Amino acid sequence: MTRATTGGGASRPSTSLKLSDVAFRLIGLALIDAVAIWLLMQMMADGVWILVTLLLIITIGINVVFLRPELYPLRWMSPGLALMLLMVVYPLVFTVYTAFTNYSDGHLLTKQQAIERMTTGLQNMYVPEGGTTYSWVAFQAEDGTYALWLTDEEGNHYFAKPGEPIQPATAGEGIFGPPDENGVPTSIEGYTRLNRIQAATNRDLPNIQFGEPPDAVQIRTPSEAAILQPRYVYDEELDAIIDQKEGKIYYANDEVGFFVSEDGETLNPGYIVTVGWRNFERLFNSPAIRGPVLRVFLWTVVFAAASVITTFALGLFIALLYNDPTIRWRKVIRSFLIIPYAIPAFISILVWRGMMNPQFGVLNRTLFDLFGYSPPWFSDPMWARLGVILVNLWLGFPYMMLVCSGALQAIPSDIYEAAEIDGASMWQRFRHITLPLLLVSVGPLLISSFAFNFNNFNIIYLFNRGNPPMSGTPTPVGHTDILVTYVYRLAFASGGGKDYGYASAITIIIFLIVASITFFQFRYTRMWEEVSENV
């Protein structure tokens, strides 16, 4: 800490700057900036402001760092810091923000986007009262554009092209070929007639307005076309959407993220609004949610603690068993025992699932032969929990074994000799010498292991997807779900509707817990001091 630093704050005694270095750096920066500006222009045109902000921060940051000599050390870190900003810091910030919104199925758009969605597009058009409907036949010109031959209810014919006024027309006159039995020309000069199937399956036709707005005709169904009006119109002054057909007004309600009429009806889609602490209140106050979440939380803690304790106990036991360096084949035995740890966990978990299959798995067949009972690992809540912990024990004990045998070797042997002379039993030596000394060095790793298992997605999800399911919960939850798999269900599993806002609220709770564990660990291991001293 007191070590002298060269030259106050900024550090590098600048080595003689070579011109080629500077040129190289400037050309590199110019290239990066050119790409960034090109991307920024496109993003700004589309209004994706989040991306714009992120890219802007990163680009400006890189420029500053590479142009200011006093920030020289940061140049070396810039790739890592940029990636961290993009893929860790921003997602964290976004998660915190989302936790205070109603972001969920039905509320996936911003207000602006929702208004656009409701006021445009064919599905939001309607035939005004007294409006005319036509039957239609489509023609396609050689250049690919379309035209419609329209027949109204009285039998009058019209020819309509996009962007031009609709003209009355008669088959057999001018460019129009002789009529068929419906009075539709069999051919039109410069056009080919589309048959019914071609016309009905054409994807472009319904989106084209034939004629000049506002009197343009659009196709509504395979048999009908009409002059359509937008049904919903947004009124900026009222901040409301007016239903032209029913004459109803839906006012924007920024509390719930819906346009709501006076009689309480809402328009879909809703939009994203901030809802304050509502997601958290739901978590703590709604009985239907609080119960399952509390159980998930408790199980998460139990699972993580049980995983640490069981793996540590077995690992320590094995480490003690082979602590004597004179044991033959010690290295070979260790290589065998390390195998569960060397196999990628996702593979082992799936293998165990097969071996624990209640009907056919080798473990269950053996247990049935021995005890006449085959544990229902995947359908019974208690057995499922036990199963997860047992599989995790197999996955994790080698790590603890390695860690403990390392730590055991660091305990000086003369302490044991002294204890032996004083007549201490083997158990006493373990209880009063080995364990306390071991915990000092292994303790921090036990805490990391707890934090790791707290978010151990793979074991829970791959073993049984968090099932068996709890009954009577508002969204699907399983008896072996831990918080992180519960979040995954809420955000990505189908059924029950995705609820990002609520999922983010739970994520924040996970953050807080992990942060406190880490804080405790840093305190415990004095990592802060270590960092300060080693700087």
Place this chain on the structure above:
Amino acid sequence: MSERSLTAIRHSKSRQQQLLRVVRWVLTVILIFYAVFPAVWVLSASLDPRNSLAQQALIPPNASLENYRALFNNPVQPFGRWMLNSIKISTMTSILAVMISALASYAFSRFRFTGRRNLLLTILLIQVFPNFLAMVAIFLLLQQLGNYIPWLGLGTHGGLILAYLGGALGINTWLMKGFFDSIPRDLDESAKIDGATDWQIFSRIIFPLVRPILAVVGILTFIGTYSDYILASILLKDRDSLTLAVGLFQLIDGQYSQKWGLFAAGAILGAVPIVIVYLLLQDYIVGGLTQGAVKG
């Protein structure tokens, strides 16, 4: 104490030790059986052409490589593709992560600047949160990014690697910095007097000396990436673009009785490379692990 009682004690002690040795060997057999049995059982299943969970015996009659052949001959489960995808993604992630982290560690180890300590602590603290927790944000971010840079979008390997690289700085940087610190600064100083730039010192002098720690971090990153399920399952969709973890899960989930042998063959092929690397480099890896690195 008389001569006789002393020998008695010595006798009982050696008897006790003999007993301990016997117990130890019995326990060793049990423990090795416990640790290795699942692997042996899967190996046996992979060689059993009957492909059946129920009938499998430890030593399969008519053992053959039928399951392995079937694994590579069915476009519905492009196992070879999954394997290549996993290796590609993990290799690129670990190489890039090592480079990014090595550059930062070098700066932390060799330069003195204000805010150095706080920056290091901030990095360590931020990386405490695994970024898959913010899965929704990453999903949406890549979805938008893909509109402008298609090879970094949703469903691309580039996007997935980008998501993994967010965690490149972190505990690895701390590990590496410690190792860098142990290399005497006299080396740099004398090189500097000879007119070497920082980049030359880093790439020609320091880099070759720190290869062991780079290998450890690289391997651990490789294994962690290879084993990841959650981000890969969220970000990849096409069957041909899946990683081994996602593909294998989809292959076997709910179909244990029909596809057990096939899955076993896939499990063996997927695990063997990692296990070999692990056993060969166990001393290095153990060193890294006990200092706080985490394997996925």
